[in-house]
Amino acid sequence: MKQYxxxxxxxxxxxxxxxxxxxxxxxxxxAVLTSNGDAHGVxxxxxxxxxxxxNGANTASDCTRGWGRIQIADESYVGYTSQVC
Numbered sequence: 305m306k307q308y309x310x311x312x313x314x315x316x317x318x319x320x321x322x323x324x325x326x327x328x329x330x331x332x333x334x335a336v337l338t339s340n341g342d343a344h345g346v347x348x349x350x351x352x353x354x355x356x357x358x359n360g361a362n363t364a365s366d367c368t369r370g371w372g373r374i375q376i377a378d379e380s381y382v383g384y385t386s387q388v389c
Contacts, residue, residue: 307336307370307385313360316345316385318372320354333373336361339387343371 308315318334334356335346344361356372370385 305334305370305372305383305385307368307388309364311360312362312364314344314363314368315360316358316370316372318356318370318374318383320374322354324374325352325354327376329374329376331375332356333371333375334358335371336363336368337371337384338363339367 306317314336316334316336318332320332329351331348331350333346333348335343335358337343344363345359347356347358349356367387367389369387372383374381
């Protein structure tokens with residue numbers, strides 16, 4: 305998980321490690337979360353895509369963090385970056 309800023313927008317980036325790709329995961333998602341928990345720029349990609357960029361989020365004036373999720377069977381595994389203000 306990483307969060308980037310560019311062209312006046314925030315972006316979240318998720319990478320699925322190669323060793324983890326052997327598991328039966330269905331999809332992965334990336335988004336930018338504001339401090340109130342709202343998700344912006346959500347993008348979900350199905351397997352075999354192992355990297356996901358969120359859409360650009362107009363959240364430059366907010367405190368944000370990157371968010372990512374991998375869906376494996378009935379379980380969701382979520383990760384976050386540190387909050388940036």
